[in-house]
Amino acid sequence: MAKPIITKNREDYPNTFYGGGGGCGESLVRFKCGCFKNAERSFEQTKQCVQMSSVQVLTKIDDALCVFHSPIGCTGCTSFINGFSKLKRVQAGKGAPRNIPYIVTNMDERDIVFGGTDKLIEAVAEGYRRYKPKVVFVLASCASGIIGDNINAAARKAEEQIGARVIPIHCEGFKSQLNATGIDAAFDAIIGYLLDGTKPEKEDDLINLFFPQSLTAYDRLEMSRLVELFGKRANTVPDYAAIDDILRIPAASATISACYIFADHLAEWLEAEYGIPYDVIGLPIGIQNTDRYLRALGKLFGQEDVAEAFIEKEHKRIEKPLGELRAKLAGKRVLTGSGTSRSLATALLAGDLGMELVAIQTPVLNGRVAAEIEVLADRHGAGFVLDLSCVQPFELANIIKKHNVEFLIGFNTVATFLGVPGIQTQGSDDFQQMGYDGVLNLGEKIVRLSANPTFQAHLRDRGYSPYREDWYEKEPFSYLKEGAI
Secondary structure, X not given: OOOOOOOOOHHHOOOOEOOEEEXXXXXXXXXXXXXXXXXXXXXXXXXXXXXXXXXXXXXXXXXXXXXXXXXXXXXHHHHHHHHHHHHHHHHOOOOOOOOOOEEEOOOXXXXXXXXXXXXXXXXXXXXXXXXXXXXXXXXOOHHHHHHOOOHHHHHHHHHHHHOOEEEEEOOOOOOOOOOHHHHHHHHHHHHHHHHOOOOOOOOOOEEEEEOOOOOOHXXXXXXXXXXXXXXXXXXXXXXXXXXXXXXXXXXXXXXEEOOOOOOHHHHHHHHHHHOOOEEEOOOOOOHHHHHHHHHHHHHHHOOHHHHHHHHHHHHXXXXXXXXXXXXXXOXXXXXXEOOHHHHHHXXXXXXXXXXXXXXXXXXXXXXXXXXXXXHHHHHHOOOOEEEEOOOOHHHHHHHHHXXXXXXEEEOOHHHHHOOOOEEOOOOOOOXXXXXXXXXXXXXXXXXXXXXXXXXXXXXXXXXXXXXXXXXXXOOOOOOEOHHHO
């Protein structure tokens, strides 16, 4: 059994912030001059836990099993992921739909008092009996972390019993202020227990494409197709990949991450250990981002001419339908809010469609994100609102009302109750969002949803807003502690 890696919390990275809010221009000035500070909230509505981010990385590896060492409630999001992953598996050409294999120790009061490692070892053995996986991932939880259950020792003992690799994941929900730490914890375990020391034969035309679970199956196919334009093959991991695909990661000639915080940590390790070059390109949503994605690929592969020829051809192809969409959406006030990469990408997409960016919500601000926000400021002006938070829908609701937002791209539940139409972009829908066709697909959906907000108006007019009216009279960032700003 290899040595585990201690995962560093994302908020402990230099110049990384996760709490704040205000005008974009002022925020950028404060960040550049080094006087930006995290602002804790005296009230918080919700956050995504660290464990869930590890779950998103690991549960859809084909021949692996996840064992939750937790109360059963910790698996609630897994059942949601299971629902749409069955459809995405078929769409991605990965075979028949199947349920995600996972099992939970269902920790109770007795386990909290006396410890639950015996139950964990039993659960691993039972999971192996049912599913015969190549690898078992044991996910820690708040409960197991608080009582100090030694999941490393339990994993070693279970491994001896079943004869298959058992890998502990230290993803306690309370571990970090930023749920992206759970992504790093999952990849650190893959590095320490699966990849470290492996020496697969190099495959010069193989490219690692790291995909977050929020991408649709059609986006995966599109991003792989764009890699194939350059005569390369995509090793798309970790979703719907097999353990053998994971073990092939060090064989690749280059690595691409489609997200600023997903697998960038692993990509850096691959370059340091194996000399594999990488680029964290971001999501190719919108014209400008797709252009950047292709040009980055062209530079990485030494085929800039291929990239430029394809960009020119595609721009001409979509010119007419894009003009028609812009005419229908010109000036429509939009808020984008989701994961960091998607929030930034869809904000640029809004500009492609002629929409006015009113606000953006992003979970993290660091050097790379600040550079992207500068691009947005050049495109839209620096007057839009920056909400630096992980979810916090009560702040979104206030911004929507105060700034007369007409459409929301991202987590649209709160907007729906306020009578504002929106579109969910987190990959549970079954349409292509990436590439040039993705621009047209998203634009057409925004046009249709904007034209018929009957459902949203029904909820608004019947008073289904989750917040009191006096909340909307306050500033959206009223609960940021002044002393920390």
